[in-house]
Amino acid sequence: MTDAVQVQEYDWSGYRGVLIYVEQREGRAKPVSWQLLGQGRRLADKLHTHLMAVVIGGQIEHLAKDAVAYGADRVYICEAPELRDYRTRPYSRLMMQLIEEVKPEIVLFGATATGRDLAGAIATHLPTGLTADTTELDVEPDPSRLLLASRPAFSEKMMATILCKQYRPQMATARAGVFEALPRDNQRSGEVLRLESRMGEDDIAAKVLDFVRDQTSVNLEEAEVIVAGGRGLGGPDAFRLLEELAEAMGGVVGASRAAVDAGWIGHEHQVGQTGYTVRPKLYFAIGISGAVQHTVGMSNAELIIAINKDKEAPIFQFAHYGIVGDLFQIVPALTEEVKRRKLA
Amino acid sequence: MPDSREIRIDPATNTLIRQGVPSIVNFYDLHGLEEALRIKEETGARVTVVTMGPPPAEKSLKTCIALGADEAVLVTDRGFAGADTLATSYVLAKTIQKVEQEWGKVDMVFCGKQTLDGDTGQVGPGIACRLDLEQLTYVSEVKQVDPIRRTVRVGRKLEDGAETVETRMPVLLTALKELNRVRRASLPGVIRGHRYKPIVWTTADFPDLDRSQIGLKGSPTIVAKTWVPEAKKVTCQWLSGENAQAAAAGACDALWDNNLPARLGWIRGGAVHD
Ligand SMILES: Cc1cc2nc3c(=O)[nH]c(=O)nc-3n(C[C@H](O)[C@H](O)[C@H](O)COP(=O)(O)OP(=O)(O)OC[C@H]3O[C@@H](n4cnc5c(N)ncnc54)[C@H](O)[C@@H]3O)c2cc1C
Ligand SMILES: Cc1cc2nc3c(=O)[nH]c(=O)nc-3n(C[C@H](O)[C@H](O)[C@H](O)COP(=O)(O)OP(=O)(O)OC[C@H]3O[C@@H](n4cnc5c(N)ncnc54)[C@H](O)[C@@H]3O)c2cc1C
Numbered sequence: 001m002t003d004a005v006q007v008q009e010y011d012w013s014g015y016r017g018v019l020i021y022v023e024q025r026e027g028r029a030k031p032v033s034w035q036l037l038g039q040g041r042r043l044a045d046k047l048h049t050h051l052m053a054v055v056i057g058g059q060i061e062h063l064a065k066d067a068v069a070y071g072a073d074r075v076y077i078c079e080a081p082e083l084r085d086y087r088t089r090p091y092s093r094l095m096m097q098l099i100e101e102v103k104p105e106i107v108l109f110g111a112t113a114t115g116r117d118l119a120g121a122i123a124t125h126l127p128t129g130l131t132a133d134t135t136e137l138d139v140e141p142d143p144s145r146l147l148l149a150s151r152p153a154f155s156e157k158m159m160a161t162i163l164c165k166q167y168r169p170q171m172a173t174a175r176a177g178v179f180e181a182l183p184r185d186n187q188r189s190g191e192v193l194r195l196e197s198r199m200g201e202d203d204i205a206a207k208v209l210d211f212v213r214d215q216t217s218v219n220l221e222e223a224e225v226i227v228a229g230g231r232g233l234g235g236p237d238a239f240r241l242l243e244e245l246a247e248a249m250g251g252v253v254g255a256s257r258a259a260v261d262a263g264w265i266g267h268e269h270q271v272g273q274t275g276y277t278v279r280p281k282l283y284f285a286i287g288i289s290g291a292v293q294h295t296v297g298m299s300n301a302e303l304i305i306a307i308n309k310d311k312e313a314p315i316f317q318f319a320h321y322g323i324v325g326d327l328f329q330i331v332p333a334l335t336e337e338v339k340r341r342k343l344a
Numbered sequence: 345m346p347d348s349r350e351i352r353i354d355p356a357t358n359t360l361i362r363q364g365v366p367s368i369v370n371f372y373d374l375h376g377l378e379e380a381l382r383i384k385e386e387t388g389a390r391v392t393v394v395t396m397g398p399p400p401a402e403k404s405l406k407t408c409i410a411l412g413a414d415e416a417v418l419v420t421d422r423g424f425a426g427a428d429t430l431a432t433s434y435v436l437a438k439t440i441q442k443v444e445q446e447w448g449k450v451d452m453v454f455c456g457k458q459t460l461d462g463d464t465g466q467v468g469p470g471i472a473c474r475l476d477l478e479q480l481t482y483v484s485e486v487k488q489v490d491p492i493r494r495t496v497r498v499g500r501k502l503e504d505g506a507e508t509v510e511t512r513m514p515v516l517l518t519a520l521k522e523l524n525r526v527r528r529a530s531l532p533g534v535i536r537g538h539r540y541k542p543i544v545w546t547t548a549d550f551p552d553l554d555r556s557q558i559g560l561k562g563s564p565t566i567v568a569k570t571w572v573p574e575a576k577k578v579t580c581q582w583l584s585g586e587n588a589q590a591a592a593a594g595a596c597d598a599l600w601d602n603n604l605p606a607r608l609g610w611i612r613g614g615a616v617h618d
Contacts, residue, residue, distance in 0.1 A: 025504065085507075087509075088469070088472075088478075088479040088481075089478075089479075092473075112502075112503055113481065113482045113500075113501075113502045113503060114502065116464075116465045116466070116469075116481070117469060117479065117481045117482075119466075120429075120464075120465065120466040120468070120469025120470055120473075121469045121470075121472070121473045121479065123429075123430065123466070123470075124430060124433060124469065124470040124473040124474060125473055127430055127564070128430075128564055129428065129430065129563075129564030129565035130429065130430075130464075130466055130565070131565060132429075132462075132463070132464035132465065132466060133463070133464070148568075152573075153461075153570065154461070157572065158570050158571065158572055158573075159570065159571055159572075159573050160567050160569070160570045161567070161568045161569050161570075161571075162565050162566065162567055162568065163565070163566045163568045164564050164565055164566070165564075165566065166564055167564045205478060205511050205512045206478055206480075206509055206510070206511035207509065207510050207511070208507055208508070208509050209497070209507075209508040209509065209510055210507065210508050211505055211506070211507040211508075212505050212506050212507070213504060213505040214504055214505040214506070224608055225608065249608070249610075250608060250609075250610070281604065281607055281608060282599070282604055282608070295575075299576050303598075303599075303602055303604065304578070305595055305598065306580075307585075307591075316580045317575060317577075317578065317580070318575075318576060318578055319578065319580050320578055320580065320581065320598075321580065321581050321582075321583055321594075321595065321598045322580040322581070322582050322583065323582075323583045323584075323585040323591045323594070323595065324582070324585045325585025325586065325588070325591055326585075329588040329591075330585065330588050330591045330592065332588075333588035333589055333591065333592035334588075334591070334592040334595055334596070336592065337589075337592035337593060337595075337596045338596060338599075341596050341600070341605075342605070342610055342611075
């Protein structure tokens with residue numbers, strides 16, 4: 001009787017490199033794209049392989065340079081007027097062509113509406129496994145080179161690590177605001193390659209008739225300062241106080257779901273599991289208790305200051321600075337003090 | 345009025361919600377069904393509901409019948425268990441093909457934006473891809489369905505705004521909750537739903553099913569482990585909150601100690617001066 005020899009089940013040596021899909025609109029990249037390049041760089045370095053980016057769109061030439069500055073070794077760009085608006089068919093066709101040509105071992109997308117739409121189509125075409133909405137990404141080194149894609153499950157109370165052993169590439173979408181972009185480095189060098197867009201009538205059956213940018217939309221994902229309020233505000237009026245503080249600091253207003261559900265402020269302000277995941281330089285949590293569905297969205301902020309009248313509120317376990325007191329007294333005083341010191 | 349147009353909906357059962365929770369229709373799928381029913385009322389289309397899940401899922405199919413669907417199919421088999429989104433979309437695509445054989449051409453497929461538990465939002469795009477349907481995800485409004493030109497115009501809601509897209513049939517849409525207000529079942533509807541026996545299809549009903557593509561075996565993603573994340577440990581420095589002025593001063597000191605005025609560009613240069 002002989003013991004079965006441990007053999008490598010699959011030979012994936014033909015698949016190398018990490019590929020990041022750079023999502024953009026009107027030539028502006030979504031911040032998650034640069035965050036994914038940052039994480040992609042870490043994964044590629046650990047695997048001793050190269051990091052690639054792909055940009056598809058109308059006028060996007062300049063984004064190739066940005067992608068290099070944010071960590072890519074090689075950028076594929078596909079520019080054509082008919083690619084200005086995202087549509088599933090032409091974009092997925094181009095991505096398939098690229099993936100089949102360069103055979104990356106890992107492909108990552110932002111878990112945005114577009115990223116999910118695109119990745120879902122590509123993974124089925126290939127076919128391969130696709131892990132949704134990941135918040136942790138790591139790799140095992142040689143020989144397995146497996147992507148360890150982890151995502152929250154059961155209302156964020158648990159995490160699940162998902163593997164894709166039998167197919168390549170390994171694909172995942174990743175939540176915005178979770179991974180850190182590398183500092184921009186204009187000295188970095190990288191290769192820029194062009195992809196031909198060969199589209200037939202069939203590819204462009206869908207027509208985007210118009211796009212209306214959300215004017216009220218606050219840009220929580222890109223904000224450096226967020227002043228967030230919760231049920232402790234007691235009503236819509238108190239959000240005026242938060243707006244004044246935010247304005248004094250060049251920031252924007254965020255909110256807990258309790259405040260959004262109460263109708264005190266729009267959903268586009270919501271931070272957390274069913275809102276935005278943010279990583280500003282400064283986050284104020286005011287009258288927010290700190291439920292896990294809220295903290296998953298903000299605990300990556302660089303500096304967190306919490307104001308709450310309850311010393312036992314869980315938010316203080318996440319805050320670097322805590323003030324136990326009445327927000328109606330403290331917030332206006334803080335606004336004044338910030339203004340005064342900025343002028344000093 | 346005879347009409348060959350058909351509309352199909354796929355509500356997911358909450359099969360992932362364990363323990364005694366009755367099988368309920370996924371919340372987003374109800375919005376998909378509602379929209380299909382409205383189109384039915386306008387055009388006389390036929391609405392078929394399909395779901396893949398264990399037998400208790402019958403109950404949610406009855407709910408869909410009570411609301412006004414014409415027929416409901418439960419696709420169930422041990423062989424389907426453990427499916428990830430790739431295997432799920434394979435079986436649902438096969439199911440829709442079989443629905444076409446039974447009742448005629450499918451022009452529109454409605455899915456939810458996502459389920460409440462797995463919540464990947466990948467099953468809709470997977471079905472569209474397999475059946476070569478046009479794909480309209482995150483639909484917040486169906487603006488126009490033109491059965492003659494065979495086009496559909498919808499509003500889609502994205503993170504940064506809203507767009508209007510027009511495309512041809514056949515098409516798959518995934519529904520947001522903004523799409524509509526879900527109706528309540530009428531009394532005759534409730535009775536009809538109560539009496540209705542959903543049509544059941546198992547692997548035996550799909551002669552050309554590729555067994556390597558279903559269930560756990562057909563699922564490339566493997567849940568390798570689950571764990572409870574540890575809360576990030578941060579030590580909170582307490583600032584006095586007794587008097588508002590002291591609290592404000594303390595918070596500002598904290599900002600200045602952490603060099604935020606320079607990092608945020610409130611002051612030029614970067615050097616903090618007193
Ligand atoms: C599936 C699911 C998804 C969810 N998604 C999200 C999400 O994305 N984002 C989110 O935020 N929540 C989410 N939630 C809800 C979450 O569980 C909490 O219910 C919510 O975050 C609570 O909001 P809050 O902290 O504002 O309210 P509360 O928990 O009611 O806290 C109010 C706080 O204000 C303090 N307070 C009251 N008066 C004052 C005062 N005068 N001065 C100072 N402090 C005061 C109180 O001490 C208290 O700590 C989700 C829940 C579920 C089940
Ligand atoms: C914790 C956890 C994490 C998971 N992570 C992943 C992952 O990252 N990648 C992956 O591929 N799978 C994953 N799965 C498996 C996946 O959830 C199941 O395959 C599930 O049955 C379908 O996917 P979904 O819930 O994500 O559906 P979604 O894609 O979110 O559902 C969208 C819509 O598709 C339709 N639909 C979905 N399932 C059915 C059905 N059975 N019958 C009829 N219509 C349906 C419904 O209209 C639904 O609203 C995970 C499961 C768990 C429990």
